[in-house]
Amino acid sequence: MLLLAGIIGFMGPFGTYMRDGLPGRIGHWWLLLMGAYILVRPVIWLLRRLALRIDLSVSITVFSGVSLCVVPLAFLWRNVGRTAFRDLDGFTGLLPFSFLCALTVLVVTHWAEQTDRRLAQRGILPPPADAPRPEGAAATSPAEPALRHRLSAGFAGPILALQSEDHYVRVHGAGGSELLLMRLRDAIAEMEGVAGAQVHRSWWIAHRAILRCDPAGRSWLITLDGGLSVPVARDSVARLQRAGFLPAS
Structure with missing residues (x-):
């Protein structure tokens, strides 16, 4: 997030390049982006598990929940960044910007998870938490496919x-x-x-x-x-x- 804040701070969108120096702009945007991450990331985690538990479409459930995060995120940014709120012409400009930031968190989260899985398949990282190897997997019959090792011990x-x-x-x-x-x-x-x-x-x-x-x-x-x-x-x-x-x- 700090790297992204540095890039945005250097660009100085919405007239912020005229208001603060570079360190101030970076700090300002870091607060806004961290607010988005802190709010949206737990929502993604919770909605995925909810969708799996009640057998809903994971993508639709997560996307819908992240979209609903836009409103509280906009209120959060209004209190943290009052000047930026005025620069964005109030909620009319802030809501679309909040949606883009929330969507960015979702995309980055998905990309990071997929990257971890590819690295795990190459043996660079350990397997993800949701792909557990059951106890005694080392003694599993060689006739069983590799996918079986990703399933829980209770898979019948x-x-x-x-x-x-x-x-x-x-x-x-x-x-x-x-x-x-x-x-x-x-x-x-x-x-x-x-x-x-x-x-x-x-x-x-x-x-x-x-x-x-x-x-x-x-x-x-x-x-x-x-x-x-x-x-x-x-x-x-x-x-x-x-x-x-x-x-x-």
């Missing part, structure tokens, strides 16, 4: 399917599902050694999990063990038929 049964949900992947098992913060293609890569296929842009399924396949218009609907229904993309039908995932037409 083999992995049946992977479902993309915003920036998360829902891992379906025989006894329930768990969410992991990662891309679907990365999760599929960690299923190496398990016979399966991506049947839709949002779905990967294990071949052994297929219970039945039913026609659905010009496509198919695959039912897995446990009753989970998975759609098949039309442009994937021929490929899946050749691979033996779907019956021939």
Whole structure:
């Protein structure tokens, strides 16, 4: 935040370059940006866990909550930076600026988390907290995919399917599902050694999990063990038929 405050302070937007020296402008903008971070960052953390608990879309929930932070953030800045508040023509100019700053905190937070995960995959950093390795993982059968090590010890049964949900992947098992913060293609890569296929842009399924396949218009609907229904993309039908995932037409 100090680096960003230094850049903004050097630029001196909204007429601040005429009012204070560079150190004063940097300090002024640092206070405003830290106010945004202190307010928005905990909201992101809380809303993510709320969305996961009640099975809502994580991206929509977090974005909506961050958008609502704009009003208290504007009031905070009004009290901390009264001069800047006047320069922005009151709430008319301050609310859009507050929204941009709150959105910046959200984007930077997401970028930092994704960077940590990429570094963890390369072994530079330890795995993130929401991708725990269960106790006894070192003794796990080598036949199990690497993705299994990211799941909790309470995850029941083999992995049946992977479902993309915003920036998360829902891992379906025989006894329930768990969410992991990662891309679907990365999760599929960690299923190496398990016979399966991506049947839709949002779905990967294990071949052994297929219970039945039913026609659905010009496509198919695959039912897995446990009753989970998975759609098949039309442009994937021929490929899946050749691979033996779907019956021939």
